[in-house]
Amino acid sequence: xxxxxxxxxxxxxxxxxxxxxxxxxxxxxxxxxxxxxxxxxxxxxxxxxxxxxxxxxxxxxxxxxxxxxxxxxxxxxxxxxxxxxxxxxxxxxxxxxxxxxxxxxxxxxxxxxxxxxxxxxxxxxxxxxxxxxxxxxxxxxxxxxxxxxxxxxxxxxxxxxxxxxxxxxxxxxxxxxxxxxxxxxxxxxxxx
Numbered sequence: 001x002x003x004x005x006x007x008x009x010x011x012x013x014x015x016x017x018x019x020x021x022x023x024x025x026x027x028x029x030x031x032x033x034x035x036x037x038x039x040x041x042x043x044x045x046x047x048x049x050x051x052x053x054x055x056x057x058x059x060x061x062x063x064x065x066x067x068x069x070x071x072x073x074x075x076x077x078x079x080x081x082x083x084x085x086x087x088x089x090x091x092x093x094x095x096x097x098x099x100x101x102x103x104x105x106x107x108x109x110x111x112x113x114x115x116x117x118x119x120x121x122x123x124x125x126x127x128x129x130x131x132x133x134x135x136x137x138x139x140x141x142x143x144x145x146x147x148x149x150x151x152x153x154x155x156x157x158x159x160x161x162x163x164x165x166x167x168x169x170x171x172x173x174x175x176x177x178x179x180x181x182x183x184x185x186x187x188x189x190x191x192x
Contacts, residue, residue, distance in 0.1 A: 008182075009040045009044050009181065009182060010179035010180055010181045012179045014044075014047035016043065016047060017046060017048060017049050020049075024046065024052065028042065037186050039184060040183060040184050041089065041093070041176070044179060044181050059168070062074070062164050062165055063075075063168075068154070068158040068161065069158060069161050069165070073124070074165050077127070077162065079098055079111045079112055079115075080131050081131060081169040081173065083113070083115070084132065084136060085135070085170065086177075087169075087173035087176050089176040089181040090173055092183035092184075092187040092188060093183050094108070095108030096190035099190065100190060100191040115132075122152060123154075126149055127162055129148070133145060134166050134167075149162070
């Protein structure tokens with residue numbers, strides 16, 4: 001069996017842009033300093049610095065910008081969508097983030113296996129019911145689904161943010177699957 005450390009970042013093995021700009025080198029150095037690694041998803045996009053920048057900017061806007069949703073809520077959505085889509089990369093990476101943000105070493109795996117077993121409160125449950133339906137059957141979303149979120153305490157802005165996080169990971173999961181993107185091995189040991 002080949003370990004994840006011995007495989008290219010993706011089956012497409014596109015490499016990095018040559019020469020890599022100073023801006024991208026600084027970005028990768030910052031990731032290494034703050035995270036202890038450069039996420040493979042960034043290396044996967046590194047063959048085209050314009051695509052890398054677009055991906056990174058959108059990720060940062062969706063996952064890190066001000067929102068009524070907590071960072072943990074957004075990471076939980078990422079894991080739920082990625083579990084439905086069976087995305088190996090995102091389950092490893094965002095499962096680690098859920099563990100870190102929640103302080104619960106089992107929560108990421110519980111969500112990946114069956115988020116309903118996690119014992120979430122009514123508000124988070126409503127959010128994840130919506131995310132599940134949006135991911136599995138987006139054509140069936142109706143006003144009653146948005147109303148259920150409003151009744152659970154979400155504003156229209158928060159509903160948009162929920163949908164945007166779910167949509168971002170639906171796209172990311174498909175790119176990861178199509179390219180056989182491999183998670184950094186370090187994710188599996190984080191926050192245990």
